[in-house]
Amino acid sequence: MKSISIKNNQQIPFDSIPVLEYEQFLDYNTSLLHIKDNHCVNYYGIPQKGKIKLICCVANDKEGLIKISSAEVSPQTTLESFSQHHLAFEKFEREIYENFGIHFINHPWLKPVRYPVNQSDKNNTISNYPFFKIESEELHEVGVGPIHAGIIEPGHFRFICNGEQILHLEIQLGYQHRGIENLFLQKKKLIELHTLAENISGDAVVGHTTAFVNLWETLCNQETDADLNFARTLASEIERVAIHTGDLSGICTDIGFQLGSAVFGRLRTPIINFFQQWCGNRLAKSLIRAGKTNFPFTAELGETLKTVLDNFEPDFNEMCLVTFGTPTVLARFEKTGMVSNEIGKSIGLVGMAARMTNINRDIRASHSYNNYATLAHQPILKHHGDVYSRAQIRREEVKQSLAYIRQLIASIPSENLNRKSLPKPSPNVFALSLVEGWRGEICHCAITNDTGDLQHYKIKDPSFHNWLALALAVRNNEISDFPISNKSFDMSYSGHDL
């Protein structure tokens, strides 16, 4: 057996993961990715007794299973790369290279990812990133960031332009690196781990915290109570509505469409204010806890939410009709920042960014968790892979989420008053949790030691896969279309840099 198949949120003994020879490991995983329904959800290394254990997790979306395999290699060694066979591994291999000094042969661009504190080459600093260069008198470079003109997170964009046209964009990240994965091991109290999970990416609080608590309950071998499953599903869909609406506002801002910018912007307010009414925080920090809740969802809250949605929906629909019916808006949306289906598949896009180019990838449908099995989710797919598709997908996903929310609050489960307290996590186990945040697939993996404490914690934000898509999307676009392309992807910097 070359791998062990597990379901989303299932724990297995860590030593039950087959250990392959590296050549076999490479053959096995790269050939898995040539099958249409498979994609890599995580590939990373952990230091173990002077060796590096590489763990590769490939999900099959049809069977709803994740195939876990591993290999043991030495640090600072040289290996054939996965990326030469399938580009979707490129970022994962760069991360392994950066953390452990493993050189991958035939990797297209073996460059640092985020300049972490525990990087293998301590002399590397973020100021000496090796950018691609073109020697030409006709071309010029444009550098943007790390600090951007708006109120957003930092990252550096280096364009190589021919006049106004972008030939190449290279995105350098790492400015946000806070060492969060190490803090998961350093901090011992459960409340500290919750706080860390809530701070991974501030616009996907529900997504990341749900991934963490589902994983933690799996490690503890405790089934999730019905009311907790309900609350997490509900919160996840509210978050999707809120951020998608805010993003539509941002997209309108970036093309100078003032009405859409103002109206979508203000429409987000009652949705995030509802989070405040529920848990006291507009972005749902403090709402989700493993094995308990401090803020049970009451029938009264259900009524309030229903009123909020009843007011929101007609305004949202009206604004969408005008936005998507205005020729000057459409002229900026259509055929801007395109990613083809082939490119999307080859770089392993996930989430909304995959679905905009007709890749049917949605964890809610393929690896369901919490209450998604009962919602029978059907992913919304678009075909053009441009700004228009990304805006449309938001419009339709908002509509879909509103229907889910209404369906959910029609039968609110009563609060479990005899909640069992959480036991300690099982010793020496591996578990993986997948969640479809509004941006896409969030993956948290954990390994426990002999005493049931965390030995390793790995976080993967959907942006980790998707940043490359932005760099490819803007090629041959006017540089003035960059902001709208960027906003329509709306990737996370902190979720990437960790």
Added chain:
Amino acid sequence: MINNVKILIHQGKQYIPDVTTVEVPGVFRGRPVISNEKVDEKALEEICPTKAISINPVAIDLGKCTFCGECAVAFPNKIKFNKEYKIATNSREDLVIKEGVDNPIELNPDLIRKEISDYFSGSLKLRQVCAGGDGSCELELGATGNVNFDMGRFGIEFVPSPRHADGIVITGPITKNMAASLQICYDAVPEPKIIILAGTDAISGGIFVDSPAMDRSFLETHQVDLYVPGNPMHPLTFINGVLDLIRKRKK
């Protein structure tokens, strides 16, 4: 065109008429009030994820607090968070709320530099620098300018360039990888200039304070003019804090 006008009519007035007195909806954890009740103080101290609670006597440091409310759930008679969002101040010590004290948090006029009231009382342009922030404080700072909160009506705005700014607003715990850029940005702001720390992460480092990936040395050498607590801070906390900073004068 007709449809656009229809939308304007349907939307009506969305702005909050008075951002200094409006009440926030639902539960909101603003200023904590700590009673004199005797409790198991050790257990209380243990509950906090960011060591914001100190004991003998019990106090909560809002510069470290994530406002998760865990302490108020476990000790409901000892700690209550009221709905006051005016919790920004210019004195770091004033963010520490002690037991038995129930006074509003205010700016200390004696600490406000004269040039702030001289130059910025009618117009303040700010450059925001995110240094390891998770994006939540950034979203809320963005919201201060939307049609609901409309901070622009007071002449307070965020600008794209430090050269156009009167000061910087720092969010996030300040990572090593952002430390140099933060300094360059601050240096590019013309004098006189102010520094505002927005959110728990910026004020104390929050949950990240003991991470080796942080470099908070910038704060050791520069004077901070305003602390705006919250995780993330509420737009009303920010707006009211900044308004007080530019409007209050030394007696």
